[in-house]
Amino acid sequence: MAKVLVFIDNPGQVLKKASLELLTIARSMGEPAVAFNGELHDDVAATLGEYGAEVLYVPSAADLDDYLVGPKASYLAAAVEASGATVVLTENSAEGREIAARLGIKLGAGVITDVVAVDPDGTAHKSVLAGSYMTTAKATTPVSVLTVKANSITPEPAATAAAPQPVTVELPETATAASARVTARNEKAASGRPDLSEARIVVAGGRGVDGNFGPLEELADVLGAAIGASRAATDAGWIGHDAQVGQTGKTVSPQLYISAGISGAIQQKAGMQTAKVIVAVNKDAESPIFEIADFGVVGDLFKVLPQATEELKKRRG
Amino acid sequence: MKIIVLVKHVPDAQFDRHLTGGANTTDRSESILSELDEYALEAALQLIEARGGAAAGNKVIALSMGPAGAVNAVKKSLQIGATEGVHLSDDALAGSDAAATSLALAAAVRHLGADAPVDLILTGMASTDGETSLVPAQLAERLDLAQVTFASWLELDGGKLTARRDGDSHADTIEAELPAVVSVTDQINEPRYPNFKGIMAAKKKTITTLTLADIGVDPAQVGFSGSWTAVEAAEARPPRTAGTIITDEGDAGIKLVEFLAAQKLL
Numbered sequence: 001m002a003k004v005l006v007f008i009d010n011p012g013q014v015l016k017k018a019s020l021e022l023l024t025i026a027r028s029m030g031e032p033a034v035a036f037n038g039e040l041h042d043d044v045a046a047t048l049g050e051y052g053a054e055v056l057y058v059p060s061a062a063d064l065d066d067y068l069v070g071p072k073a074s075y076l077a078a079a080v081e082a083s084g085a086t087v088v089l090t091e092n093s094a095e096g097r098e099i100a101a102r103l104g105i106k107l108g109a110g111v112i113t114d115v116v117a118v119d120p121d122g123t124a125h126k127s128v129l130a131g132s133y134m135t136t137a138k139a140t141t142p143v144s145v146l147t148v149k150a151n152s153i154t155p156e157p158a159a160t161a162a163a164p165q166p167v168t169v170e171l172p173e174t175a176t177a178a179s180a181r182v183t184a185r186n187e188k189a190a191s192g193r194p195d196l197s198e199a200r201i202v203v204a205g206g207r208g209v210d211g212n213f214g215p216l217e218e219l220a221d222v223l224g225a226a227i228g229a230s231r232a233a234t235d236a237g238w239i240g241h242d243a244q245v246g247q248t249g250k251t252v253s254p255q256l257y258i259s260a261g262i263s264g265a266i267q268q269k270a271g272m273q274t275a276k277v278i279v280a281v282n283k284d285a286e287s288p289i290f291e292i293a294d295f296g297v298v299g300d301l302f303k304v305l306p307q308a309t310e311e312l313k314k315r316r317g
Numbered sequence: 318m319k320i321i322v323l324v325k326h327v328p329d330a331q332f333d334r335h336l337t338g339g340a341n342t343t344d345r346s347e348s349i350l351s352e353l354d355e356y357a358l359e360a361a362l363q364l365i366e367a368r369g370g371a372a373a374g375n376k377v378i379a380l381s382m383g384p385a386g387a388v389n390a391v392k393k394s395l396q397i398g399a400t401e402g403v404h405l406s407d408d409a410l411a412g413s414d415a416a417a418t419s420l421a422l423a424a425a426v427r428h429l430g431a432d433a434p435v436d437l438i439l440t441g442m443a444s445t446d447g448e449t450s451l452v453p454a455q456l457a458e459r460l461d462l463a464q465v466t467f468a469s470w471l472e473l474d475g476g477k478l479t480a481r482r483d484g485d486s487h488a489d490t491i492e493a494e495l496p497a498v499v500s501v502t503d504q505i506n507e508p509r510y511p512n513f514k515g516i517m518a519a520k521k522k523t524i525t526t527l528t529l530a531d532i533g534v535d536p537a538q539v540g541f542s543g544s545w546t547a548v549e550a551a552e553a554r555p556p557r558t559a560g561t562i563i564t565d566e567g568d569a570g571i572k573l574v575e576f577l578a579a580q581k582l583l
């Protein structure tokens with residue numbers, strides 16, 4: 001059976017849903033092993049076992065986070081060698097993709113990004129050109145590296161849990177040579193809402209919110225949704241850049257995307273048009289967002305959203 | 318200071334974009350300089366302008382790899398202000414994935430550094446067609462250089478580079494020694510447009526065309542044969558169509574909730 005190595009980077013106290021998805025996919029392809037980086041909490045180690053990780057690699061060095069990308073790719077290359085893995089799975093974040101990129105060159109392995117489904121034989125499915133095509137692609141090399149988008153599969157624990165013991169992987173001495181150093185790190189405050197890339201529902205606002213995300217936040221709270229934004233809203237400083245959806249922000253594919261006060265420029269659509277259902281609220285009936293909305297309201301978001309929030313609260317008693 | 322800016326010729330997203338041919342490669346008939354590479358070019362121009370510009374011997378070389386039409390991305394870069402242009406073009410390059418592209422670009426960068434060393438290689442954060450963001454990291458790996466990617470702010474001081482990178486949970490300050498590969502985001506600057514003077518000046522600037530033979534790359538290492546991934550099938554998704562559009566008559570919020578309930582989204 002193929003050995004499948006899943007990279008899990010700094011999960012903190014609990015594993016993200018996206019990591020559980022990677023482990024579930026790994027089991028469908030072969031025998032899962034984990035290459036771990038960061039502090040390993042007991043609960044996390046237990047969950048890794050529950051999801052079928054048979055081997056758990058940890059790096060010989062604790063300072064991988066002091067550098068950008070390079071040393072993590074060196075560590076993963078060493079873990080691939082130690083495990084004999086023929087498939088490597090990482091998350092599809094900016095850093096996950098870049099680690100995959102450098103790892104691919106080190107191993108002579110094909111890299112496929114933005115994967116939404118993987119067949120047991122390693123064939124990957126992804127959409128390209130802003131969701132206008134679905135493609136299947138495959139690495140033609142002995143090892144393949146896939147970066148998988150969140151919400152690709154429902155995570156399921158293994159039938160029988162494993163109890164992996166950490167195995168240390170020695171880092172090559174050259175691992176940190178020619179790497180950029182992270183000299184300062186400012187942690188951002190957590191919003192308490194679901195992670196934008198993983199959320200089932202996103203409520204997004206644009207220039208039309210005119211500095212006031214209040215009505216969107218209230219709606220998001222009753223729906224358990226994440227908050228997104230157009231670049232006009234993030235450029236104006238009304239909300240952080242990490243909320244930006246679109247070509248230069250996040251690409252999201254939630255079950256429901258509620259767009260309010262956003263015109264629907266190409267760069268915005270590039271990040272959200274693979275959402276299952278799109279609802280748009282915009283004052284201007286000519287707005288291009290209505291061309292792709294499943295349900296559109298021509299109206300003032302400051303009237304429509306609070307009314308929807310009230311109605312939801314009423315229905316829930 | 319000698320900076321290479323990587324500029325890609327990509328299909329214009331204002332029009333419908335297509336995959337063509339048996340191998341499902343991107344149709345490049347309606348193509349332009351990738352919007353996101355203009356930020357890299359602007360960053361390069363600001364760096365040399367702060368050091369006396371072209372008059373002080375500073376160079377900004379726009380390098381594009383692609384079919385005949387890709388020379389337009391180079392020309393546009395010259396109009397915006399690059400001091401020279403290089404077009405890497407060879408039939409054998411068609412169908413290159415990120416691994417093959419980075420191999421060819423790395424060889425081109427080495428070739429361009431043969432007379433005088435390159436200080437910095439600047440790229441966009443992603444190409445607007447491939448959108449993989451793999452090329453900058455793979456180029457850095459092939460050239461054995463530090464990568465500083467997704468920079469939203471950049472400063473050079475002698476041989477040292479400092480950048481800011483915004484992540485989801487944290488914002489980092491990054492330092493690296495030159496030479497390095499740096500990709501920049503659309504937060505870093507406001508790219509300039511070519512003006513009349515720039516367009517006239519561009520006519521006098523040189524564009525060098527390089528083939529694989531010029532940069533010492535075996536054709537089998539690139540294109541379809543040298544790629545490490547293959548697209549096996551592609552299916553156009555039906556374009557999204559408009560659904561129900563209503564005008565608010567005082568009860569649209571309630572109707573919105575009814576729609577969500579009917580779609581079983583609550």
Ligand SMILES: Cc1cc2nc3c(=O)[nH]c(=O)nc-3n(C[C@H](O)[C@H](O)[C@H](O)COP(=O)(O)OP(=O)(O)OC[C@H]3O[C@@H](n4cnc5c(N)ncnc54)[C@H](O)[C@@H]3O)c2cc1C
Pocket residue numbers: 205206207208209229230231232233244245246247248249250260261262263264265266267268271281282283284287299300301302352353503
């Ligand atoms: C290189 C590049 C990258 C980019 N990347 C992105 C990206 O990643 N994401 C992104 O979003 N954009 C991106 N953009 C910007 C994009 O081109 C648009 O400018 C931007 O999406 C517009 O944001 P908006 O829809 O909020 O603002 P506008 O286009 O100004 O639209 C505001 C809308 O709000 C409506 N409105 C106003 N008041 C109300 C009200 N009270 N109730 C209801 N509706 C109201 C108006 O009718 C209008 O349709 C990028 C641009 C470039 C050049």
Ligand SMILES: Nc1ncnc2c1ncn2[C@@H]1O[C@H](COP(=O)(O)O)[C@@H](O)[C@H]1O
Pocket residue numbers: 322323324325326351353354357380381382383415418439440441442443444445447448449450451452453
């Ligand atoms: N064919 C190419 N020619 C020149 N530069 C390229 C090419 N492909 C990618 N790049 C550069 O690499 C960046 C990231 O591209 P990508 O990895 O394809 O998303 C782009 O913004 C360009 O700066």
